[in-house]
Amino acid sequence: MRAVLFKEFATRVTESPNAVAVACGTEQIGYAALDRASDAVATVLLTEGYGAGSVVGTAMARGVGLIVGILGIWKAGAAMLPIRSRGVDAAGMENRTDADVDLVLDEPLVRAYVALGVRVPLAPVEPGDAAYVRRTYNSDGRSKAVALDHRRIAGRVRVTAEGYRLGAADGLLHLTSGDSHTFFWEVFASLVTGGRFVFDAPRAAQDPVGTIDSVLRHQVTVLRVVPDALRQLVAQPSFGSCTSLRLLFIMGGPVDAELRRRVLAELNVELVCPRG
Known part of the structure; x- marks a missing residue:
């Protein structure tokens, strides 16, 4: 990856000019x-x-x-x-x-x-x-x-791209509950790897239906989410239809065994939780 991100982005423009x-x-x-x-x-x-x-x-x-x-x-x-x-x-x-x-x-x-x-x-x-x-x-x-x-x-963007194993087939959904620094790492990790960066609606943690709609509409594969927001997502009847998801990166706290069980019962997805 080049040390100036927009130069790496230019490579993706040449490779896939019409991709979202x-x-x-x-x-x-x-x-x-x-x-x-x-x-x-x-x-x-x-x-x-x-x-x-x-x-x-x-x-x-x-x-x-x-x-x-x-x-x-x-x-x-x-x-x-x-x-x-x-x-x-x-x-x-x-x-x-x-x-x-x-x-x-x-x-x-x-x-x-x-x-x-x-x-x-x-x-x-x-x-x-x-x-x-x-x-x-x-x-x-x-x-x-x-x-x-x-x-x-x-x-820092390289660390994010490698941690999420991002590629051109990925769509990364950003929830606005994150801090500004994480936002930059995520958006440019998507752009330099040729994927799709998707913004969710404001206050997504209070709008799990809107989040699921974004996942379905944009075929999102990677989602970073906090445990409370994940609980609200799992509670939705349509959560199991989010089959494009391959990775849930859980930040802000540990995921208890029951929440983990409920997620994996609905989706074949990898759960990554740095805090356990």
């Missing part, structure tokens, strides 16, 4: 279309001076537009910072501090950039360049911005 890359509800985008759209965003960012050394915030709900924006930011050579915006379903994202960002991308702005359709040669991006800015907190409670470079992000 990202899906959210009824909206989806293929690899070639995602590549073109993110190139358009990168072109406008570079034209307006937001390239290497810039930090561009993403104030968007999790969906196709967000992935277009992130790839566009990286292709321009800038670093991205996920920020919380009023009215945006952005669980786990950072609170905005104006000093942190040079520009904020929202969905209307991304759509406008994509509509221009302009594509020019993009800036060279190296593994050591900043890719993702996040906020951490000192012992005194004060926050500071920390930049992760492309090499570090690629290493």
Whole structure:
């Protein structure tokens, strides 16, 4: 795997240009279309001076537009910072501090950039360049911005892809209960291996029927879920119809023997639970 993720993504574009890359509800985008759209965003960012050394915030709900924006930011050579915006379903994202960002991308702005359709040669991006800015907190409670470079992000994505054994035939469903870091590892683990990344509806833990609908509609094969959400899923009469699932990765706590028995009675699926 290359140390700059969008370069590995470009290989998947060449291999499977028409395959679905990202899906959210009824909206989806293929690899070639995602590549073109993110190139358009990168072109406008570079034209307006937001390239290497810039930090561009993403104030968007999790969906196709967000992935277009992130790839566009990286292709321009800038670093991205996920920020919380009023009215945006952005669980786990950072609170905005104006000093942190040079520009904020929202969905209307991304759509406008994509509509221009302009594509020019993009800036060279190296593994050591900043890719993702996040906020951490000192012992005194004060926050500071920390930049992760492309090499570090690629290493973490590689761990996720290998842990889930992802390939081009896989569809990975992301539940919004996860933190922002896990979100990035999962979405790009899918994109660099040629699979489908699927966003579930907001508050999926309270909507097990919607989650099952996403599994069925997008033929999801891998699902990371917490035990409480898994209990709600198993309680649904349609849970046994989720035969595309091959791996349930359980986070946030152990799975008791009864829950494990109920899952395996319904599906021929691998259960992986790091906490037992």
